[in-house]
Amino acid sequence: MANDTDTDVDTGSLYTKHDGDHVSLEPVTGEAYVSDSISPTVAELTKDKNHECEGSKGKGASLTLLDLPVDVTYTNDLIALALTHSALYELAVPNIYSRFDIVWPDSSAPAQSSKSVDALSYGLATLCLPSRFAEATKRSRGAGFGQSKVSHRLANNKYAKYIRKFSIGDGPSEWTSEYLINKESGKMLGTLVAIAVSKMVNLESFVWDMPTGVLSDVFMALSSLEDDRGQSKLEKVWVRWHDSSSTTPSSSSASSPTTTFPPPPPPIFPPLPGGSMSNSTGTHIPTNPDDAIPQLKSYAQSCVEYPTFSILPPLKSLTVLDIDDLSYLDEMSVLIERSSSRLRELQVGISKRASNLHDFTQPWDGANLQQVDHEAKWPGESRIPTTRLGGVLGVLVGRVYDIRRKPSPKSHEDSVLGENVDLLNDSKALKSVVKADKPPQPCGTISDDSPDPCLGRKRLDGKLKLEKLALERVTLSIVVCSRAIDWSNMTNLTILSCRHHETLWKALKRQFRPTPPAHGSPQGTPMRYHLSLKHISTDLVSPDLLSFMKETIAPNTMETIFLQDRQRTPKPSVTLEQVFKCTVKRHRNSLKKLLIDSSEKKSSSTLISRAPGRWKHWAIKDEFLSYITSGRMTSLRELGMVIDYKDWHTFLQQLPQLANLRSLYIPDMIDRRSVVALPAAKELALQIVDVISLRKEIRLAYVGLWDKCFEITEVEHSDSANNRFQDDDDHTVSVDDGDHVYLGNSEGDDDTEDEENDDGDDSLMDGDEDFTETSDNESDADSFAEATTNKPSPRLRLREILYYDDKVELFRARHGKL
Incomplete structure (x- = not known):
């Protein structure tokens, strides 16, 4: 096979780590980082594959293009294949650039200051540089040593169109803090990502797991992606937010990259107003006519980026973690409404700092409270208080489902929920709330008795048909969980550090009791189960959880069970014998992944021992x-x-x-x-x-x-x-x-x-098998x-x-x- 002398693979400053079949970057030293477990080179593969085509090739016959091995999936092999011939280049490049991952090394890896190359930015430059710029650079570099032939592939830099997954991972804080969006390097990174993303017309997945902030330009670039048919292929967006208090105008933008922020203070919950009590929606607070209406603010006064999620196309998977500002939830509610018929995965996490300090993280109930402001064009125009009806979950489904609505007496689901009004408090206390005189409500307030001319819009009664739901540090509103989510499609559920988790298991157990065989059914007819859960992960294990798993999930159907009891108690609330009886033995034939651990959760790099030896109980x-x-x-x-x-x-x-x-x-x-x-x-x-x-x-x-x-x-x-x-x-x-x-x-x-x-x-x-001699024939x-x-x-x-x-x-x- 003749080699093409014009072959030139321009990977720019693409420093690769190899994860099977995709390209990743080394953002610190910029050196090539190749695992020693990669497959042999293309030449060796070709040599090893010669015997596969013996039937069609005579002795000494050369291989053709169709005889090359088809199992070349590693990045090194693909690059070597691209260097072989221009035709192979066209086949290999789309696979080389199908994934673009930025991977940070471990904090224990020593930084090499002698080669302080910012590979994170240089790798993105490969995708951002226009084709004519690359061609001019090639010509100018060769001018002093005679005119060099310019590769036509270099002049047509279209690598970005092949990328289907773009991912920026997390790394040590002393390194990633340099890319905060209020710093020059962070602004540059965000601009480069926006330019590169705007060219990724085939992008399907976007992941930003580095807690540095994401510029609104990146979201606008994601919203502009369209293929030849004018449709977006984007299906998944994953964003981990930063501490927004560190990027406010009052914070210093010239802080040292090694600056560490103090740990969040212990939970401080302000005293509730008199007459407050809990129900299945949230904490009920009486109406206060003196509550001030929030003032409108300009975009310059906002401490968060806008627009963000509200301009994205409909998605199948949405993950937003470490949320510390209500504006993000309002933006997400717009996207969830747009994706309501398509959304299958939803993962939401509240930051530790926000869960302890901000009242928007708690579910509330009151006559003058609303979920979202339907009239606001952006979060800064919201005229409703930060105490939201239903809390975080109430805001997220605020444009899909109205919490305040007249329940239909014929609805079996609502009748079941009527039995759950005593889940957060005793029934007598809740009856006193219902019988209490309701103060006059202003027009525009959503309540059970509000007439539709007053509301000016149709009542929302939609449900999210999720297959995967993951919540972290989200205080649960049981009404939202039970009514706004279609649990019949749910297969994967993760509940981490969520208050009122016991109440959720009680509600689901009552709502999805298995149906016994009908009268007159043949003997041995199994019970009919209504849930399809196959994966459950939680760090708060309670008797209610085990009872739910035992009585509402069919035997031998669970595939993943991750139980980590990390409550601040001397010992777990359930014994290991109960865990085995209700989970392991019940699903022994179907279980693929199992984790049982009662260790305390580590805080930073040290373990705060509140209950010594707690990990031994399980x-x-x-x-x-x-x-x-x-x-x-x-x-x-x-x-x-x-x-x-x-x-x-x-x-x-x-x-x-x-x-x-x-x-x-x-x-x-x-x-x-x-x-x-x-x-x-x-x-x-x-x-x-x-x-x-x-x-x-x-x-x-x-x-x-x-x-x-x-x-x-x-x-x-x-x-x-x-x-x-x-x-x-x-x-x-x-x-x-x-x-x-x-x-x-x-x-x-x-x-x-x-x-x-x-x-x-x-x-x-x-090894004892004898070798047979090979005859000359x-x-x-x-x-x-x-x-x-x-x-x-x-x-x-x-x-x-x-x-x-x-x-x-x-x-x-x-x-x-x-």
Whole structure:
């Protein structure tokens, strides 16, 4: 195959980390960062694939384009393929630029000041530079050394149109704080992202997880994306907001990048007005005619960006985390209304600081309260107070569902909710609220008795047909949860640090009681369950939750159960035996991912010990450990639990019973902190490698032991011989430069991984098998095939890595946050 001399791949300053099949950036040093686990080069792949086309090719025949391997998915291979020929370049570039991820290294990685290249900005420049600029730059650089031929691909810089996923990850605060939107570097970053995004006509997913703020220009760029048919392909938006108080006009924009903000103060809730009491909507406060109407403010007076979510096209997935300003909720309500028929995933998180200080985070109920101001054209024009009807959830569904409406007496759902009015308080207190004389209400106030000429609009009675709902630090309004969400479609539910969580489980249990078989049904007819939940994750475990899971979810239907009891109590409110009875044993055949942990949540880098030894209450031992490792849970792929060190060897002996397990996480171990010195995490991981080396059917790939994480991979003898470190037990250990290892494409329960592992197991041969001599009449292809079949078995390699939060859901859930 002839090489094209005009081939020139212009990746600009694209510094790559390889995560399977996409490009990511190193935003600190700007150096190329390539994992040593990538596949061989294209040339080697071609050489290894020669035997596949033996039937159609004679001896010595050259390969054609159609004979090239089709399993080239790694970025290095794609780049090498693009350098081979101009035709291959056109095929490879769309795959190279399909994902553009900015990945920060771990805080433990040393910063190399000698090469302080801002790869984050330089990588974006590849997408922002116009084609004529690149062409002129190429010509000017070659002017002093003779005219050089300009690549036609360089002159047509259209890389941005291939990007389908754009992601900016989070990193250490001392590095990311330099990109706050009130700083020059932050403004520059936001402008570059806006320019680049405006060219991504095929963009499907936009993720900004770095808490630095997002300029409104970026949202306007997202709203302008249209393909040739005038339609937007954008489906997912994920934004983690910053501390808006640090970007107010009064804050200094010249603060040091290493400035750290003080931790949020403890919860301080102002005293409630006299006569206040709780109900299923929120905290009921009496009407005060002296309440001042908020004054209109200009855009310059706003401390947050505008516009944001209100101008985005309809989405399927919306995630907004660390919200600390009511304006964001008002903007989100507009987008949720626009996406009401399409939205399937909604994740909302309130910042820790806002949940303690701001009253908009609490659900309220009162005759003069509203959810949103339907007349306001932007949040600054809102004429209603910050105490909102239904709180955060009431605002989000404010343009889809009206809390104040006449319930239909024939509606079964509303009659069930009528039974739930005593969920937050006793029935007598709530009856006193209903019987109390209602003060006169101004026109425009939404209430049960307000006539529709007064409202001037149709009452809203919509429901969000969500499949995934995740809430963090959101105080729940039970009326909104029960009435404004269609729970029949819900499959994934995450509740983290949400007040009134017990009441939610009670309401759902009453609302979705299973229907017993009809009278006269054949014997053995099962009960009819009305919920389709398959994934539940929470850090607040209560008897109401276990009762809900036991009585409203069909047996052997749950696939993911993450239970982390992190309440500030001396011990969990439920026992480990109750957890096993209501969850693990009930769904043993269907469970794929399981996490049981009663450890306290870490605050910053230290653990504030309020209840010493609390994590020991849910330690898996004795009969519980025997049950997990008995072979009954055949679907289990990810497992997280605390165990006793005395049961460690028992666990190793039973590990073959968990042959399908991919990821193991042990956050702590009883007796590990005792006076007796226990083996280090690496030594325990090596013991697991020993078991796997003897039992090849075990597919365990990732092992997390408290603060350490390891990957177990296979390595050929030729590769292990060249390794720099090798222990006495022939366990190949790889120590990477820079402490950061980015893994390849290895999803926990991916079908591709299963096929790869199966192929690997089939390739293992007994070392005692005799080699047969090759006669002179045999073809070279036959000799090559037989030599490949009889090659030595690969060894196992253990290497320390960062926790693989992006791909292993168990590792991501261990943080107990969104």
